[in-house]
Amino acid sequence: MTVPSRDRLVTLVPAVFLVLQSIAALFFLGDALADLRREPMAAETLLEQLVALALICGIGLSAWHLRQSLDRLRAQERALAAARGELARTIDTQFDSWGLTPAERDVGFLALKGLDVADIAAMRGAAQGTVRAQLTRIYAKAGVSGRAQFAAWFVEDLLHDGVRPAE
Amino acid sequence: MRPDADDGGAVAPPDPWDPVVRLTHWAVVIAVLVNYFIAKPGGTIHVWVGWALMAVLALRFLWGLVGPHEARFSAFPPDPRATLSHLADLLRGRAREHRSHNPAGAMMVYTLWALLVAVSLTGLVMTGGKSPVTIAEEKAAVAAGDWSVLVNDDGGDHDEGGNSDFAEEIHEVAANLIIMLAALHVAGVALESRLLKRSLVRPMIRGSRPR
Numbered sequence: 583m584t585v586p587s588r589d590r591l592v593t594l595v596p597a598v599f600l601v602l603q604s605i606a607a608l609f610f611l612g613d614a615l616a617d618l619r620r621e622p623m624a625a626e627t628l629l630e631q632l633v634a635l636a637l638i639c640g641i642g643l644s645a646w647h648l649r650q651s652l653d654r655l656r657a658q659e660r661a662l663a664a665a666r667g668e669l670a671r672t673i674d675t676q677f678d679s680w681g682l683t684p685a686e687r688d689v690g691f692l693a694l695k696g697l698d699v700a701d702i703a704a705m706r707g708a709a710q711g712t713v714r715a716q717l718t719r720i721y722a723k724a725g726v727s728g729r730a731q732f733a734a735w736f737v738e739d740l741l742h743d744g745v746r747p748a749e
Numbered sequence: 750m751r752p753d754a755d756d757g758g759a760v761a762p763p764d765p766w767d768p769v770v771r772l773t774h775w776a777v778v779i780a781v782l783v784n785y786f787i788a789k790p791g792g793t794i795h796v797w798v799g800w801a802l803m804a805v806l807a808l809r810f811l812w813g814l815v816g817p818h819e820a821r822f823s824a825f826p827p828d829p830r831a832t833l834s835h836l837a838d839l840l841r842g843r844a845r846e847h848r849s850h851n852p853a854g855a856m857m858v859y860t861l862w863a864l865l866v867a868v869s870l871t872g873l874v875m876t877g878g879k880s881p882v883t884i885a886e887e888k889a890a891v892a893a894g895d896w897s898v899l900v901n902d903d904g905g906d907h908d909e910g911g912n913s914d915f916a917e918e919i920h921e922v923a924a925n926l927i928i929m930l931a932a933l934h935v936a937g938v939a940l941e942s943r944l945l946k947r948s949l950v951r952p953m954i955r956g957s958r959p960r
Contacts, residue, residue, distance in 0.1 A: 596768075598768075601772050601808060605800075605805065609882060612881075616879065641811070642815075645769075646815055648768075652817050656817070
């Protein structure tokens with residue numbers, strides 16, 4: 583899986599500006615220093631020094647900001663990976679305790695991912711009837727009524743228990 | 750379709766390079782190639798590119814202090830002993846993953862940076878520290894018939910004639926070394942990519958590693 587392109591742009595665009603800012607700032611600084619040598623106390627020279635200083639501070643600040651967004655993105659990525667691993671482990675253990683066969687595990691995972699019978703059959707190169715029979719056996723072993731309950735088995739613990747009855 | 754149960758807890762392979770590292774890397778590559786092979790030495794474009802290179806280097810050095818872990822100097826300290834053992838490993842056809850630059854790569858980075866700084870500084874000496882903007886202004890003045898800037902310029906050059914020659918010498922030697930080391934760097938990346946069985950170039954371009 584690659585980083586989504588939006589996340590990529592969030593850090594790439596500021597980085598591009600950072601490079602452009604640096605180049606612009608250095609050219610401006612070179613010009614300002616040349617003027618400083620020529621006429622140190624002229625109003626224009628002083629203004630140029632101020633602008634150069636502001637540019638450089640701006641670059642430092644942008645760099646710091648970019649660093650923080652990079653850190654944030656990485657932390658999110660890590661948390662997501664950890665959550666994925668955790669969920670995968672939970673599912674694995676549960677499948678073990680239900681005593682699913684290897685074929686049933688595969689079908690079970692695909693069903694959890696939201697694929698329908700036709701898709702699963704196509705992916706596994708099996709007949710739809712076979713997949714349907716496997717799913718039925720899985721539901722029976724898990725003691726659930728159907729796919730909705732099967733999927734709910736793994737998410738219900740993640741949800742708050744604030745389920746309110748309809749009024 | 751069995752999900753890998755270790756997916757979440759496993760130690761991640763080297764993190765991708767962040768955009769600042771990638772942009773500054775390729776900006777330096779372009780600047781070096783343009784100034785070495787294309788731009789006329791001492792010409793206006795050569796000076797413009799040189800100044801842009803200095804800015805990019807300055808940004809990279811700033812990033813080496815405030816950037817993410819892999820980009821910081823502290824993640825790849827120059828370590829001659831580790832470099833030698835790393836090179837010995839390479840000769841034996843072994844390579845280990847490193848989060849940032851590997852020890853040999855780090856040495857290469859610092860050497861190239863030192864040479865790039867040397868090239869920039871000697872370039873500044875050779876042009877009398879004049880910014881490309883000033884140079885362009887002077888050229889425009891000369892073109893408009895005002896030769897006085899040239900007179901001043903000559904006077905200044907005479908004072909530090911010896912200095913300038915010396916600077917020119919270093920400028921050329923450093924430039925040649927940069928090109929040679931860059932070629933070695935590319936060879937090193939190719940060798941290491943083969944040993945690690947993953948492209949080291951891809952993360953420097955795309956920023957993400959294949960998973």
